[in-house]
Amino acid sequence: MAASDQLSLVFAALADPTRRAILAELAAGDATVTQLTAPRSISMPAVSRHLKVLEGAALISRSREGKWQRSHLEAAPLGEAAVWIDRFRSLWDASFERLDAHLATLQLEQENQ
Template identity: 55%
Template sequence: MSVDRLSTTLSALADPTRRAILARLAQGETTVTELAGPFEMSLPAISKHLKVLERAGLITRGRAAQWRPCRLQAGPLRDVAGWLEHYRRFWEQSFDRLDDYLLDLQKGEPGSSGN
């Protein structure tokens, strides 16, 4: 079974270490060593996280001599935001209906309080 791009992206985002790495890369490109700094894990462990992010298309890794800069690629995040937008509208509409219902209760409109 083939895994779709959205599932791959969401899976990569499921880990707090990977989300922290993306947050750091949102500030600009950096090296693996610099990315590993705040974490209490080995460079190979950080590299595994980077491979997951790279497979999901969330980062790219370049090569400039011995320096391997990592860069954020926001395209997959845009896809997630688009998918979530549908559910944001759903919740906003639900809250609007709840707000209307509560206003009706406060006004004491017939049939709204179940009396």
Template identity: 45%
Template sequence: MTAKDALSLIFAALADPTRREILTRLSRGPATVGEVAEPFAMSAPAISQHLKVLEGAGLVERTTSAQWRTLTFRRQQLDTASEWVERHRREWGERFTLLDEHLAVMKEEKNNG
């Protein structure tokens, strides 16, 4: 099953270490496809596939000027993932706090009963 919603595409793109390295490189500024591919010991089609996934998730934008294809990191998409993680982190934290409080009450009742 392939997820098509934006958040799933972002997390799927971030799941691969090569794609995360590509984003790290692009976080320093735009680069050509060749510059991005240079440090990787993999074929051009493999790099192209990674870039396709990143573009599909909206994390990378490709522009063409003359013979140059430039890639740019689109940080806005990370905000979507970050907001989701933060919202759930808060919810889970609240649930663990409630569980701790409930367990403390149960322990107190056991000690008094």
């Protein structure tokens, strides 16, 4: 799969707040579907569907331990997304610098009145 296609899958997976919450929970350690369902007001099948999307985006991996299937956070795709976003950091940094300069000018004008 091309890197840009993988990035699209990652951003699509991250677009859902439930999936972001699941990733945050998995950042603390591996978990089963039962453990991931407990703090949520959605069903196990719904959590399983979210996990399939996350797995399809390579954001998690799943392994079987006896009768339990555990989900594990895979951080590399998040790093790739962060690198892509970081390419635009200079744009918003420049915007903040212009805003700071404008606010300083307004403050000086106000003090001189």
